[in-house]
Amino acid sequence: MLFNILTIFPEFFDSFLSCGLMAKAVEAGVVEVARVNPRDYAQDRHHTVDDRPYGGGPGMVMGLPTLVAALRGLERPGKLLMLSPAGRPLTQRLAGELAGEGALTLLCGRYEGIDARIFDLFDIVPVSVGDFVLSGGESAACCLMEAVARLVPGFMGKDASAEEESFASGLLEYPHYTRPEVFEGLAVPAELLSGHHAAIAAWRRRRSLETTLARRPDLFDATPLSNDDSTHLRGVARVRPGRNMHIGLVHGPVVLKDGKVGTVSLTNLDVHDIARVSRTYGLGGFEVVTPLRDQLALAARIVDHWREGPGLAANPDRAEALSLVRLHEGLDAALAAVSADHGRPAALLATSARGPATMSFAAARELIASRPVLVALGTGHGLADAVLDRADGILPPLRPFSDYNHLSVRAAAGILTDRLLGDAL
Structure with a gap:
């Protein structure tokens, strides 16, 4: 060469x-x-x-x-x-x-x-x-x-x-040890002293997976994993920053079709699908906001059907997701509930397909890792200016350079959550 x-x-x-x-x-x-x-x-x-x-x-x-x-x-x-x-x-x-x-x-x-x-x-x-x-x-x-x-x-x-170094297999390398066997009370892992080659190989693979998950989860995006790898990763105890994040689905005040500010009706699908997104990504909660009493009653019936009614027996997984749903008459009540959960004031991040953004996704990820955050999504044609003006940050549109920004709110919730918390960032 x-x-x-x-x-x-x-x-x-x-x-x-x-x-x-x-x-x-x-x-x-x-x-x-x-x-x-x-x-x-x-x-x-x-x-x-x-x-x-x-x-x-x-x-x-x-x-x-x-x-x-x-x-x-x-x-x-x-x-x-x-x-x-x-x-x-x-x-x-x-x-x-x-x-x-x-x-x-x-x-x-x-x-x-x-x-x-x-x-x-x-x-x-x-x-x-x-x-x-x-x-x-x-x-x-x-x-x-x-x-x-x-x-x-x-x-x-x-x-x-x-062949065994970091990135050679697409993952970070497992940790190494040498003599002495015990140093200042710290012992070499027992698996490495067993002399059992298969056990040693399995330990090294597990540690490689765990190290990659903790430090460079983005590498999994391009690395094929076996069923054993996936099973092990699901069982790894891990503190996820997702617990700091709550999704807020705001039905009012939002922009209506005619450009005025008002309130829109909630939908069964939005509640179901965003609850499932929240559970999949380990969020702290899913806060549904509507000032209309009849809509709150409707949402309560939907949630109770799956959490306590016939839906619980038919589909316990759905009940697990819907257990994250909380209902609020206003955004202030939702913020107060999130703040009470964590024992300190929650930040409010707003979303808008119109822009302009005041906070990058990278900055939002850092914020979520350090404090509780309520990420508000607007139904109708988006959050009203009154909500955007009070937010601690406005996230960029999901497709800022597209001439078509009309995703359903539940689709946007899934994409947004993955962009903020996904294992492959």
Whole structure:
């Protein structure tokens, strides 16, 4: 595997290439590294590689003449990559793809970046090592080189080691232990001392699943799980932030079809389906709000039928979901009930297909993890301005760039809850 590194700081890689497995791989010829300095292709006596940006602004931009000359001077350029926060995320899967290439060329930008016309002249794939900004691409290039080189045959002392590391199976790795068997009262798990290979393998799989669930549940979105895996995960005791979240289904005040503000009738399907969403995601409760006494009485009959009446015997699962439903004459009463449940004031988050949003989904997830929250959804044509104005935050529309934003409220409740609490965020 040949790595061509285009950098104005070739000395940056001295330490990286002179220690550890990377040094051994270079010495053994498993990995070859060529450092190319674009300054060597400059035509002026100052070896200039940058210039001021068109359009003004701070900083400098790396120019094309030296970079293009350096790229065209490579004997084996292979696949061209640019380290950039705007690039494709560097994952284990991408590292595996790149390890199959015979040569890679890594462009390390500096200053404010590289003249964008470089992409018109060459087929370059931007790659990002994370959502943060570095002073240049050199640090990122080291990450990419090591991630890829480890997968090249002959790099690892024992190739099987790479197969069991984090992300190799799509999950995080299980924890490791070594001697002494007991240290300051902390013992090595008994399963690892049993000598029973199947039991050890099962323990490692379970711990890998548990670690992934706790730290990176998003990985499950792309990782196939067996029935045993799913059964184990369902049985894992876990404190879910969902308990802090309550859904509020507001029937008034809402916007009516004619644009006026009023109250709409509740529907059996909304109560049923949103209750099932609430139970599936482990919410703290489902608060149904309507100022109409006859509608409260209707909702009470629906709920009682499933919680205490004939519906309980026919479908106990439905009763379990409907047990989360509470009825309120107004939004203030719903907020007070949620606050009383948790012993502290609840925040109110509003939803609107019209926008504009005042709180991102990421910020809402952080809020839900730290305090009780009532997420209000409006029936009819959405929550009235009076509700939006008093909210601690307004969430973005589910499809902000669509010209059609007319989901049913129960469909919106399911999508919204998954976006805020889903295991694959």
